[in-house]
Amino acid sequence: MSDHITFDGRQLPMTPGRTVAAVLLAAGVRSWRTTRVHGRPRGLFCGIGACFDCLVTVNGTPSVRACLVEAKPGDVIDAV
Amino acid sequence: MRCDVAILGAGPAGLAAAGAAVAAGKSVIVLDLGTRPGGQYFRHPNGKPTKELAGLLSACRGTRMLLGRKVFLVEQGPPSTIHVVDGEPVVTDSVIIATGAHDRVVPFPGWDLPGVLTAGGAQALWKGSRVLPGKRIVVGGTGPFLLPVAAGLASAGADVVGVFEANDPRRFARFPMTLARNPGKLLEAAGYLGTLARHRVPIRNRRAVVAAHGEGGVTAVTVARVDADWRPVPGTERLIDCDTVAIGCGFVPQIDIALALGCASEVAADGTVVLTVDGKQRTSVPGVYAAGEVTGIGGVRMSLAEGAIAGRVGAPGPGRSARQAEFARALAAVYPVREGWLDWLAGDTLLCRCEEVDYDAVRAAAGLGARDARAVKLLTRAGMGWCQGRMCAGAVACAINVPVEPARRILAQPIRLGDLAEPLAEPTEESR
Numbered sequence: 001m002s003d004h005i006t007f008d009g010r011q012l013p014m015t016p017g018r019t020v021a022a023v024l025l026a027a028g029v030r031s032w033r034t035t036r037v038h039g040r041p042r043g044l045f046c047g048i049g050a051c052f053d054c055l056v057t058v059n060g061t062p063s064v065r066a067c068l069v070e071a072k073p074g075d076v077i078d079a080v
Numbered sequence: 081m082r083c084d085v086a087i088l089g090a091g092p093a094g095l096a097a098a099g100a101a102v103a104a105g106k107s108v109i110v111l112d113l114g115t116r117p118g119g120q121y122f123r124h125p126n127g128k129p130t131k132e133l134a135g136l137l138s139a140c141r142g143t144r145m146l147l148g149r150k151v152f153l154v155e156q157g158p159p160s161t162i163h164v165v166d167g168e169p170v171v172t173d174s175v176i177i178a179t180g181a182h183d184r185v186v187p188f189p190g191w192d193l194p195g196v197l198t199a200g201g202a203q204a205l206w207k208g209s210r211v212l213p214g215k216r217i218v219v220g221g222t223g224p225f226l227l228p229v230a231a232g233l234a235s236a237g238a239d240v241v242g243v244f245e246a247n248d249p250r251r252f253a254r255f256p257m258t259l260a261r262n263p264g265k266l267l268e269a270a271g272y273l274g275t276l277a278r279h280r281v282p283i284r285n286r287r288a289v290v291a292a293h294g295e296g297g298v299t300a301v302t303v304a305r306v307d308a309d310w311r312p313v314p315g316t317e318r319l320i321d322c323d324t325v326a327i328g329c330g331f332v333p334q335i336d337i338a339l340a341l342g343c344a345s346e347v348a349a350d351g352t353v354v355l356t357v358d359g360k361q362r363t364s365v366p367g368v369y370a371a372g373e374v375t376g377i378g379g380v381r382m383s384l385a386e387g388a389i390a391g392r393v394g395a396p397g398p399g400r401s402a403r404q405a406e407f408a409r410a411l412a413a414v415y416p417v418r419e420g421w422l423d424w425l426a427g428d429t430l431l432c433r434c435e436e437v438d439y440d441a442v443r444a445a446a447g448l449g450a451r452d453a454r455a456v457k458l459l460t461r462a463g464m465g466w467c468q469g470r471m472c473a474g475a476v477a478c479a480i481n482v483p484v485e486p487a488r489r490i491l492a493q494p495i496r497l498g499d500l501a502e503p504l505a506e507p508t509e510e511s512r
Protein backbone atom coordinates (compact mmCIF):
# COMPACT_ATOMS: atom_id res chain seq x y z
CA MET A 1 0.00 0.00 0.00
CA SER A 2 1.29 3.45 -0.83
CA ASP A 3 1.95 6.15 1.76
CA HIS A 4 -0.75 8.52 2.97
CA ILE A 5 -1.34 11.55 5.11
CA THR A 6 -4.65 12.55 6.67
CA PHE A 7 -5.91 16.02 5.77
CA ASP A 8 -9.07 17.25 7.51
CA GLY A 9 -10.09 13.64 8.02
CA ARG A 10 -9.44 12.56 4.40
CA GLN A 11 -6.69 10.20 3.30
CA LEU A 12 -4.39 11.75 0.67
CA PRO A 13 -1.57 9.95 -1.12
CA MET A 14 1.92 11.27 -0.33
CA THR A 15 5.42 10.87 -1.66
CA PRO A 16 8.20 11.07 0.94
CA GLY A 17 10.63 13.95 0.45
CA ARG A 18 7.88 16.38 -0.50
CA THR A 19 6.81 19.28 1.67
CA VAL A 20 3.36 19.29 3.23
CA ALA A 21 2.38 22.03 0.76
CA ALA A 22 3.60 19.93 -2.17
CA VAL A 23 1.68 16.86 -0.98
CA LEU A 24 -1.52 18.92 -0.62
CA LEU A 25 -1.12 20.56 -4.04
CA ALA A 26 -0.31 17.24 -5.70
CA ALA A 27 -3.60 15.94 -4.26
CA GLY A 28 -5.48 18.91 -5.72
CA VAL A 29 -5.83 20.86 -2.46
CA ARG A 30 -4.99 24.50 -3.18
CA SER A 31 -6.17 26.10 0.02
CA TRP A 32 -5.89 24.94 3.63
CA ARG A 33 -6.55 28.01 5.71
CA THR A 34 -9.12 30.79 5.91
CA THR A 35 -8.24 34.28 6.99
CA ARG A 36 -9.28 35.75 10.31
CA VAL A 37 -10.96 38.95 9.09
CA HIS A 38 -12.70 38.07 5.83
CA GLY A 39 -12.65 34.27 5.94
CA ARG A 40 -10.79 34.13 2.61
CA PRO A 41 -9.06 30.94 1.46
CA ARG A 42 -5.25 30.83 1.48
CA GLY A 43 -2.64 28.30 0.44
CA LEU A 44 0.92 28.45 -0.85
CA PHE A 45 2.24 31.91 -1.70
CA CYS A 46 5.95 32.65 -1.25
CA GLY A 47 6.86 28.98 -1.05
CA ILE A 48 10.10 29.56 0.88
CA GLY A 49 9.08 30.38 4.44
CA ALA A 50 8.85 34.17 4.28
CA CYS A 51 5.13 34.97 4.03
CA PHE A 52 3.47 32.58 6.54
CA ASP A 53 0.36 32.30 4.36
CA CYS A 54 0.55 28.49 4.19
CA LEU A 55 0.23 27.77 7.92
CA VAL A 56 -1.21 24.38 8.89
CA THR A 57 -1.48 22.22 11.98
CA VAL A 58 0.77 19.16 11.72
CA ASN A 59 0.19 16.32 14.20
CA GLY A 60 -1.32 18.81 16.63
CA THR A 61 1.44 21.43 16.32
CA PRO A 62 -0.21 24.65 15.14
CA SER A 63 1.21 27.34 12.85
CA VAL A 64 3.60 25.16 10.86
CA ARG A 65 4.72 26.54 7.51
CA ALA A 66 3.54 23.92 5.00
CA CYS A 67 6.18 25.05 2.49
CA LEU A 68 9.08 24.26 4.82
CA VAL A 69 8.25 21.04 6.59
CA GLU A 70 8.54 17.70 4.85
CA ALA A 71 5.51 15.44 5.08
CA LYS A 72 5.95 12.02 6.64
CA PRO A 73 3.73 9.00 6.08
CA GLY A 74 0.88 9.01 8.58
CA ASP A 75 1.05 12.75 9.31
CA VAL A 76 -2.24 14.27 10.42
CA ILE A 77 -2.68 17.68 8.80
CA ASP A 78 -5.45 20.03 9.85
CA ALA A 79 -6.44 23.42 8.52
CA VAL A 80 -5.71 26.27 10.91
CA MET B 81 28.24 25.15 20.66
CA ARG B 82 31.42 27.09 19.91
CA CYS B 83 33.05 27.80 16.55
CA ASP B 84 35.37 30.27 14.83
CA VAL B 85 32.96 31.14 12.02
CA ALA B 86 29.18 30.78 12.02
CA ILE B 87 27.36 31.24 8.72
CA LEU B 88 23.67 32.05 8.48
CA GLY B 89 22.39 30.56 5.26
CA ALA B 90 23.37 27.40 3.35
CA GLY B 91 22.82 28.84 -0.12
CA PRO B 92 25.54 29.61 -2.68
CA ALA B 93 27.11 32.47 -0.67
CA GLY B 94 26.98 30.60 2.64
CA LEU B 95 28.46 27.40 1.25
CA ALA B 96 31.20 29.28 -0.62
CA ALA B 97 31.99 31.09 2.62
CA ALA B 98 32.11 27.80 4.51
CA GLY B 99 34.52 26.36 1.95
CA ALA B 100 36.83 29.36 2.25
CA ALA B 101 36.69 29.31 6.05
CA VAL B 102 37.46 25.59 6.18
CA ALA B 103 40.38 26.14 3.80
CA ALA B 104 41.67 28.80 6.20
CA GLY B 105 41.63 26.25 9.02
CA LYS B 106 38.60 27.62 10.87
CA SER B 107 35.97 25.60 12.70
CA VAL B 108 32.68 26.35 10.92
CA ILE B 109 28.98 26.01 11.68
CA VAL B 110 26.34 26.70 8.99
CA LEU B 111 22.72 27.27 10.03
CA ASP B 112 19.75 27.28 7.66
CA LEU B 113 15.97 27.28 7.88
CA GLY B 114 15.76 24.73 5.07
CA THR B 115 16.10 21.00 5.64
CA ARG B 116 18.55 20.52 2.75
CA PRO B 117 21.69 22.53 1.98
CA GLY B 118 21.80 24.68 -1.15
CA GLY B 119 19.37 27.51 -0.45
CA GLN B 120 16.93 28.51 -3.15
CA TYR B 121 19.34 28.30 -6.07
CA PHE B 122 20.52 24.75 -5.37
CA ARG B 123 17.15 23.50 -4.16
CA HIS B 124 16.89 19.84 -5.12
CA PRO B 125 14.71 16.78 -4.58
CA ASN B 126 15.52 14.57 -1.62
CA GLY B 127 19.00 13.05 -1.92
CA LYS B 128 19.73 14.44 -5.37
CA PRO B 129 22.12 17.42 -5.11
CA THR B 130 23.38 18.80 -8.41
CA LYS B 131 27.04 18.34 -9.34
CA GLU B 132 27.87 21.96 -8.54
CA LEU B 133 26.24 21.72 -5.10
CA ALA B 134 28.05 18.46 -4.39
CA GLY B 135 31.32 20.23 -5.24
CA LEU B 136 30.56 23.11 -2.85
CA LEU B 137 29.60 20.67 -0.09
CA SER B 138 32.73 18.65 -0.55
CA ALA B 139 34.82 21.85 -0.31
CA CYS B 140 33.33 22.62 3.09
CA ARG B 141 33.80 19.14 4.53
CA GLY B 142 34.21 19.35 8.29
CA THR B 143 31.58 22.08 8.54
CA ARG B 144 28.82 21.37 11.01
CA MET B 145 25.50 21.83 9.14
CA LEU B 146 22.58 22.72 11.37
CA LEU B 147 19.61 22.47 9.01
CA GLY B 148 15.97 23.20 9.71
CA ARG B 149 17.00 25.77 12.35
CA LYS B 150 15.24 29.04 12.95
CA VAL B 151 17.64 31.76 14.02
CA PHE B 152 15.72 34.54 15.72
CA LEU B 153 18.43 36.73 17.23
CA VAL B 154 22.17 37.30 17.11
CA GLU B 155 23.81 39.05 20.06
CA GLN B 156 26.79 41.14 19.03
CA GLY B 157 30.25 40.02 20.18
CA PRO B 158 32.86 39.05 19.68
CA PRO B 159 32.15 36.40 20.58
CA SER B 160 28.63 36.68 19.15
CA THR B 161 25.82 34.43 20.30
CA ILE B 162 23.35 33.07 17.76
CA HIS B 163 19.99 32.14 19.26
CA VAL B 164 18.02 29.37 17.63
CA VAL B 165 14.37 28.57 18.36
CA ASP B 166 14.82 24.86 18.74
CA GLY B 167 18.33 24.21 19.95
CA GLU B 168 21.46 25.22 21.72
CA PRO B 169 22.84 28.71 20.98
CA VAL B 170 25.96 28.98 18.81
CA VAL B 171 28.86 31.09 20.12
CA THR B 172 31.25 32.33 17.46
CA ASP B 173 34.09 34.78 16.77
CA SER B 174 32.80 35.74 13.32
CA VAL B 175 29.32 35.77 11.85
CA ILE B 176 28.68 35.66 8.10
CA ILE B 177 25.20 36.76 7.05
CA ALA B 178 24.22 34.92 3.87
CA THR B 179 20.47 34.80 4.30
CA GLY B 180 19.60 35.48 0.67
CA ALA B 181 16.41 37.06 -0.59
CA HIS B 182 12.76 36.37 -1.27
CA ASP B 183 10.59 37.41 -4.20
CA ARG B 184 9.32 40.95 -4.42
CA VAL B 185 5.66 41.05 -5.43
CA VAL B 186 3.59 44.14 -6.11
CA PRO B 187 -0.09 43.71 -5.24
CA PHE B 188 -2.93 43.49 -7.75
CA PRO B 189 -6.64 42.74 -7.28
CA GLY B 190 -6.98 39.04 -6.53
CA TRP B 191 -3.32 38.44 -5.63
CA ASP B 192 -4.48 36.78 -2.42
CA LEU B 193 -6.41 34.04 -4.27
CA PRO B 194 -5.12 30.49 -3.94
CA GLY B 195 -3.26 29.69 -7.16
CA VAL B 196 -1.41 33.02 -7.18
CA LEU B 197 2.09 32.41 -5.91
CA THR B 198 5.52 33.93 -6.24
CA ALA B 199 7.74 33.00 -9.17
CA GLY B 200 10.33 31.70 -6.72
CA GLY B 201 7.68 29.73 -4.86
CA ALA B 202 6.47 28.08 -8.08
CA GLN B 203 10.04 27.16 -8.97
CA ALA B 204 10.83 25.93 -5.46
CA LEU B 205 7.83 23.61 -5.48
CA TRP B 206 9.10 21.90 -8.62
CA LYS B 207 12.81 21.97 -7.75
CA GLY B 208 12.36 20.66 -4.22
CA SER B 209 9.28 18.45 -4.39
CA ARG B 210 8.76 17.73 -8.10
CA VAL B 211 5.20 19.03 -7.92
CA LEU B 212 3.78 21.61 -10.33
CA PRO B 213 1.68 24.40 -8.79
CA GLY B 214 -0.98 24.00 -11.50
CA LYS B 215 -1.67 23.00 -15.09
CA ARG B 216 -2.18 26.28 -16.93
CA ILE B 217 0.24 28.85 -15.63
CA VAL B 218 0.67 32.57 -16.32
CA VAL B 219 4.14 33.93 -15.44
CA GLY B 220 4.36 37.66 -14.82
CA GLY B 221 6.18 40.54 -13.15
CA THR B 222 9.60 41.73 -14.14
CA GLY B 223 13.18 40.57 -14.29
CA PRO B 224 15.33 37.91 -15.93
CA PHE B 225 14.34 35.39 -13.24
CA LEU B 226 10.94 34.97 -14.93
CA LEU B 227 12.70 33.16 -17.81
CA PRO B 228 14.18 30.20 -15.85
CA VAL B 229 10.94 29.94 -13.88
CA ALA B 230 8.80 29.74 -17.04
CA ALA B 231 11.30 27.47 -18.82
CA GLY B 232 11.46 25.13 -15.84
CA LEU B 233 7.68 24.89 -15.50
CA ALA B 234 7.23 24.34 -19.25
CA SER B 235 9.93 21.65 -19.34
CA ALA B 236 8.23 19.95 -16.40
CA GLY B 237 5.05 19.63 -18.43
CA ALA B 238 3.01 22.67 -17.40
CA ASP B 239 1.09 24.65 -20.00
CA VAL B 240 2.77 28.03 -19.57
CA VAL B 241 0.31 30.43 -21.18
CA GLY B 242 2.79 33.27 -21.45
CA VAL B 243 5.53 35.30 -19.80
CA PHE B 244 4.36 38.87 -19.20
CA GLU B 245 7.32 41.17 -18.54
CA ALA B 246 6.35 44.66 -17.40
CA ASN B 247 9.59 46.25 -18.55
CA ASP B 248 11.25 46.30 -21.95
CA PRO B 249 14.44 44.21 -22.05
CA ARG B 250 15.49 46.10 -25.19
CA ARG B 251 16.78 48.67 -22.70
CA PHE B 252 19.82 46.37 -22.50
CA ALA B 253 20.89 48.06 -25.73
CA ARG B 254 22.06 50.93 -23.52
CA PHE B 255 24.64 48.64 -21.94
CA PRO B 256 26.54 47.08 -24.88
CA MET B 257 29.89 46.93 -23.08
CA THR B 258 28.37 45.39 -19.96
CA LEU B 259 26.78 42.68 -22.08
CA ALA B 260 30.02 42.09 -23.98
CA ARG B 261 31.87 41.61 -20.70
CA ASN B 262 29.29 39.11 -19.42
CA PRO B 263 28.82 36.63 -22.28
CA GLY B 264 27.87 33.85 -19.86
CA LYS B 265 24.71 35.73 -18.87
CA LEU B 266 23.67 36.07 -22.51
CA LEU B 267 24.24 32.37 -23.14
CA GLU B 268 22.17 31.51 -20.08
CA ALA B 269 19.30 33.72 -21.28
CA ALA B 270 19.55 32.21 -24.77
CA GLY B 271 19.15 28.75 -23.25
CA TYR B 272 15.93 29.72 -21.48
CA LEU B 273 14.59 31.51 -24.55
CA GLY B 274 15.30 28.40 -26.61
CA THR B 275 13.41 26.22 -24.16
CA LEU B 276 10.46 28.63 -24.13
CA ALA B 277 10.42 28.72 -27.94
CA ARG B 278 10.41 24.91 -28.13
CA HIS B 279 7.41 24.83 -25.81
CA ARG B 280 5.77 27.67 -27.78
CA VAL B 281 5.54 29.92 -24.75
CA PRO B 282 5.01 33.53 -25.86
CA ILE B 283 7.00 36.28 -24.13
CA ARG B 284 5.23 39.62 -24.12
CA ASN B 285 7.11 42.70 -22.94
CA ARG B 286 5.48 45.80 -21.44
CA ARG B 287 2.59 43.63 -20.26
CA ALA B 288 1.48 43.15 -16.67
CA VAL B 289 -0.92 40.93 -14.80
CA VAL B 290 -3.25 43.64 -13.46
CA ALA B 291 -5.89 41.40 -11.82
CA ALA B 292 -6.57 37.77 -10.91
CA HIS B 293 -10.12 36.45 -10.92
CA GLY B 294 -11.91 33.53 -9.27
CA GLU B 295 -13.86 32.51 -6.20
CA GLY B 296 -12.07 29.82 -4.20
CA GLY B 297 -8.99 30.09 -6.40
CA VAL B 298 -7.73 31.80 -9.52
CA THR B 299 -9.48 30.89 -12.79
CA ALA B 300 -8.33 33.78 -14.99
CA VAL B 301 -6.19 36.89 -15.07
CA THR B 302 -6.40 40.23 -16.78
CA VAL B 303 -3.22 41.21 -18.59
CA ALA B 304 -2.78 44.76 -19.88
CA ARG B 305 -0.18 46.67 -21.77
CA VAL B 306 1.66 49.12 -19.49
CA ASP B 307 3.60 52.29 -20.23
CA ALA B 308 7.17 52.94 -19.12
CA ASP B 309 5.91 53.85 -15.64
CA TRP B 310 3.79 50.66 -15.46
CA ARG B 311 0.50 52.50 -15.88
CA PRO B 312 -2.01 50.21 -17.63
CA VAL B 313 -2.93 51.46 -21.09
CA PRO B 314 -6.77 51.66 -21.24
CA GLY B 315 -8.36 49.36 -23.80
CA THR B 316 -5.49 46.87 -23.87
CA GLU B 317 -6.86 44.53 -21.19
CA ARG B 318 -7.12 40.87 -22.13
CA LEU B 319 -8.71 38.08 -20.10
CA ILE B 320 -6.67 34.86 -19.99
CA ASP B 321 -7.90 31.59 -18.50
CA CYS B 322 -5.45 29.93 -16.14
CA ASP B 323 -5.38 28.06 -12.84
CA THR B 324 -2.06 29.43 -11.59
CA VAL B 325 -0.18 32.73 -11.62
CA ALA B 326 3.55 32.85 -10.84
CA ILE B 327 4.53 36.42 -10.14
CA GLY B 328 7.82 38.09 -9.26
CA CYS B 329 9.31 41.58 -9.53
CA GLY B 330 12.88 40.91 -8.52
CA PHE B 331 13.92 40.15 -4.97
CA VAL B 332 14.02 41.61 -1.48
CA PRO B 333 17.17 40.84 0.54
CA GLN B 334 16.44 39.17 3.89
CA ILE B 335 18.51 41.29 6.23
CA ASP B 336 16.46 41.45 9.44
CA ILE B 337 19.04 39.63 11.56
CA ALA B 338 21.83 41.92 10.39
CA LEU B 339 19.74 45.06 10.97
CA ALA B 340 18.88 43.90 14.48
CA LEU B 341 22.65 43.54 15.04
CA GLY B 342 23.08 47.16 14.02
CA CYS B 343 24.71 46.58 10.61
CA ALA B 344 24.58 49.67 8.39
CA SER B 345 22.36 49.45 5.32
CA GLU B 346 21.81 51.44 2.16
CA VAL B 347 19.26 51.64 -0.64
CA ALA B 348 20.43 49.75 -3.73
CA ALA B 349 19.86 50.70 -7.36
CA ASP B 350 16.75 48.47 -7.46
CA GLY B 351 15.18 50.34 -4.53
CA THR B 352 15.65 47.55 -1.98
CA VAL B 353 17.51 47.97 1.30
CA VAL B 354 20.82 46.06 1.34
CA LEU B 355 23.70 45.65 3.80
CA THR B 356 26.68 47.97 3.43
CA VAL B 357 29.95 46.05 3.10
CA ASP B 358 33.58 46.87 2.31
CA GLY B 359 35.92 45.06 -0.10
CA LYS B 360 36.34 42.22 2.39
CA GLN B 361 32.57 41.82 2.86
CA ARG B 362 32.79 43.33 6.36
CA THR B 363 29.64 45.03 7.63
CA SER B 364 29.79 48.06 9.89
CA VAL B 365 29.66 45.77 12.95
CA PRO B 366 33.01 44.22 13.98
CA GLY B 367 33.13 40.47 13.38
CA VAL B 368 30.04 40.47 11.17
CA TYR B 369 30.36 39.83 7.43
CA ALA B 370 27.73 39.66 4.70
CA ALA B 371 27.71 37.90 1.33
CA GLY B 372 25.35 37.18 -1.52
CA GLU B 373 21.96 38.72 -2.18
CA VAL B 374 21.92 40.49 1.23
CA THR B 375 24.47 42.95 -0.18
CA GLY B 376 22.45 43.51 -3.37
CA ILE B 377 20.86 41.22 -5.92
CA GLY B 378 23.57 39.95 -8.25
CA GLY B 379 22.91 36.30 -9.02
CA VAL B 380 24.61 33.05 -8.15
CA ARG B 381 28.12 33.77 -9.54
CA MET B 382 28.37 37.00 -7.58
CA SER B 383 27.06 35.28 -4.45
CA LEU B 384 29.66 32.52 -4.75
CA ALA B 385 32.43 35.10 -5.22
CA GLU B 386 31.30 37.21 -2.26
CA GLY B 387 30.95 34.12 -0.10
CA ALA B 388 34.51 33.05 -0.87
CA ILE B 389 35.74 36.50 0.18
CA ALA B 390 33.62 36.61 3.34
CA GLY B 391 34.80 33.12 4.34
CA ARG B 392 38.36 34.44 4.68
CA VAL B 393 37.04 36.62 7.54
CA GLY B 394 39.27 39.56 6.81
CA ALA B 395 42.37 37.76 5.52
CA PRO B 396 43.80 39.18 2.28
CA GLY B 397 42.95 37.66 -1.10
CA PRO B 398 41.29 38.47 -4.42
CA GLY B 399 38.44 40.99 -4.25
CA ARG B 400 35.06 41.32 -5.89
CA SER B 401 34.54 41.29 -9.62
CA ALA B 402 33.78 44.71 -11.09
CA ARG B 403 32.30 42.97 -14.13
CA GLN B 404 29.65 41.16 -12.07
CA ALA B 405 28.75 44.30 -10.13
CA GLU B 406 28.40 46.20 -13.41
CA PHE B 407 25.98 43.57 -14.71
CA ALA B 408 23.91 43.77 -11.51
CA ARG B 409 23.63 47.56 -11.96
CA ALA B 410 22.50 47.09 -15.56
CA LEU B 411 19.81 44.63 -14.42
CA ALA B 412 18.51 47.17 -11.91
CA ALA B 413 18.30 49.78 -14.69
CA VAL B 414 16.55 47.49 -17.18
CA TYR B 415 14.07 45.91 -14.74
CA PRO B 416 12.94 48.61 -12.29
CA VAL B 417 9.66 48.45 -10.38
CA ARG B 418 7.68 51.56 -11.37
CA GLU B 419 5.01 53.17 -9.23
CA GLY B 420 2.36 52.98 -11.99
CA TRP B 421 1.28 49.64 -10.49
CA LEU B 422 -0.75 51.67 -8.00
CA ASP B 423 -3.08 52.47 -10.91
CA TRP B 424 -4.20 48.84 -11.25
CA LEU B 425 -5.28 48.57 -7.61
CA ALA B 426 -8.90 48.73 -6.50
CA GLY B 427 -9.77 50.32 -3.18
CA ASP B 428 -10.37 46.91 -1.64
CA THR B 429 -7.16 45.33 -2.99
CA LEU B 430 -5.13 44.03 -0.06
CA LEU B 431 -1.71 45.55 0.45
CA CYS B 432 -1.04 43.63 3.68
CA ARG B 433 -2.01 39.98 3.23
CA CYS B 434 -1.56 38.91 6.86
CA GLU B 435 -3.77 41.54 8.46
CA GLU B 436 -5.98 41.99 5.38
CA VAL B 437 -5.43 45.74 5.10
CA ASP B 438 -6.57 47.20 1.81
CA TYR B 439 -5.41 50.14 -0.29
CA ASP B 440 -8.30 52.36 0.90
CA ALA B 441 -7.33 51.78 4.55
CA VAL B 442 -3.69 52.71 3.87
CA ARG B 443 -4.73 55.84 1.96
CA ALA B 444 -7.09 56.75 4.78
CA ALA B 445 -4.19 56.44 7.24
CA ALA B 446 -2.10 58.72 5.03
CA GLY B 447 -5.05 61.15 5.02
CA LEU B 448 -4.99 61.11 8.81
CA GLY B 449 -1.36 62.22 8.71
CA ALA B 450 0.59 58.96 8.58
CA ARG B 451 3.89 59.87 6.92
CA ASP B 452 5.82 56.63 7.36
CA ALA B 453 5.26 52.88 7.39
CA ARG B 454 5.28 52.77 11.17
CA ALA B 455 2.47 55.29 11.47
CA VAL B 456 0.47 53.37 8.86
CA LYS B 457 1.05 50.18 10.81
CA LEU B 458 -0.15 51.72 14.05
CA LEU B 459 -3.30 53.02 12.38
CA THR B 460 -4.16 50.04 10.17
CA ARG B 461 -2.13 46.99 11.37
CA ALA B 462 -0.47 46.77 7.91
CA GLY B 463 2.83 44.96 8.49
CA MET B 464 1.89 43.75 11.95
CA GLY B 465 1.11 40.14 11.04
CA TRP B 466 3.00 36.88 10.72
CA CYS B 467 5.31 37.96 7.90
CA GLN B 468 6.32 41.05 9.87
CA GLY B 469 5.93 43.27 6.83
CA ARG B 470 8.19 41.24 4.53
CA MET B 471 5.49 40.98 1.86
CA CYS B 472 3.91 44.44 2.17
CA ALA B 473 6.59 46.91 3.33
CA GLY B 474 7.60 47.97 -0.17
CA ALA B 475 4.00 48.27 -1.37
CA VAL B 476 2.87 50.30 1.65
CA ALA B 477 5.83 52.68 1.33
CA CYS B 478 5.05 53.17 -2.36
CA ALA B 479 1.33 53.69 -1.64
CA ILE B 480 2.08 56.54 0.78
CA ASN B 481 4.92 57.80 -1.44
CA VAL B 482 7.85 57.43 0.96
CA PRO B 483 11.11 55.48 0.51
CA VAL B 484 11.31 51.95 1.95
CA GLU B 485 12.91 52.05 5.36
CA PRO B 486 15.16 49.36 6.80
CA ALA B 487 13.02 46.96 8.83
CA ARG B 488 13.59 47.22 12.57
CA ARG B 489 12.72 43.89 14.14
CA ILE B 490 14.20 42.70 17.39
CA LEU B 491 13.35 39.12 16.55
CA ALA B 492 13.82 37.81 13.02
CA GLN B 493 11.18 35.07 13.33
CA PRO B 494 7.78 34.96 14.98
CA ILE B 495 8.40 32.70 17.97
CA ARG B 496 6.36 31.45 20.87
CA LEU B 497 6.85 32.93 24.31
CA GLY B 498 7.44 29.38 25.48
CA ASP B 499 10.39 29.10 23.08
CA LEU B 500 11.99 32.10 24.75
CA ALA B 501 11.21 30.97 28.28
CA GLU B 502 12.41 27.42 27.80
CA PRO B 503 14.68 27.20 24.77
CA LEU B 504 15.32 23.47 25.04
CA ALA B 505 11.73 22.45 25.69
CA GLU B 506 9.75 20.26 23.35
CA PRO B 507 10.64 20.95 19.69
CA THR B 508 8.21 22.97 17.63
CA GLU B 509 7.29 23.49 14.01
CA GLU B 510 9.82 22.32 11.40
CA SER B 511 12.10 20.62 13.89
CA ARG B 512 9.77 17.72 14.56
